Amino acid sequence: MDITPPRPTTLPGLFRAAARVLAANGLHQGDYFPDALSDVHTPHTARPLSIVAALRCAATGDPRAYSLLADEGLMELAFRLTVDGEGPEHLDLFGLEDHVDGWGDVEGRTTESACAVLYAAADAAAVAL
Template identity: 55%
Template sequence: MATSSQTRSAVLPLQLSPLSRPTTLPQVFRAAARLIVVNGHWQGDYCPDPFDRHVKTPHAERPLSIVAALRCVVSGSPHQTTPLSEDAVKVLAHRLEVNGEPPFNDTPLMLECHVAEWGDAEGRLTESVVAVLEAAADANEVSA
């Protein structure tokens, strides 16, 4: 498990330098995978205590859901959407099946819910989340 100093050093460039943020889909998927490896995969919401009722650490330093990690690596915030982060959510949603089904439709909210539902499946491990993100990065490098 990562210590808090390791977590901060892995996340700090995302918060301080927009120049270090990913600019392509493969980079987004790989950065999100690294962020989840460092902070952990969170199920049920974007991150623990998203409204800061009890936890005071920055959201980007908490365990994150898949959607939150994709948004965080692009914008620095797990709650802020960007065209690139939403493209990543869309691409990932179409790679995942939930109960054997693809996404219901292509509206951003439905795509986000589809990815979240896949990530929230009981027993979903960080390793499988990271593997899916890495596979999405590999597939998008080949198609680029």
């Protein structure tokens, strides 16, 4: 029996769900997930994911699908993170996505640190509600 968990409807729920996805699958660096051609048998949802892909997967069940909630989470997260002491360079959605990916791609970044940031973002978003 395949049981699909309910999708989050709030930012705190999204960030917590994305953290659980990363905790289960691992953080992938360098792209959204490992090359699809290298493993055609493992579903995208079961592969290590970038933070951006984990947000999308948590929101939609597919790390390649866009949603307003995932985009909102991405925007919120981009302004919480710094790379080399800097915030996002470009403020359009793709620039914010690139910034979050850049944070996740820093050498030595761990799944645990990505999960911790997502849980902190969830707590901050919950307080703002």
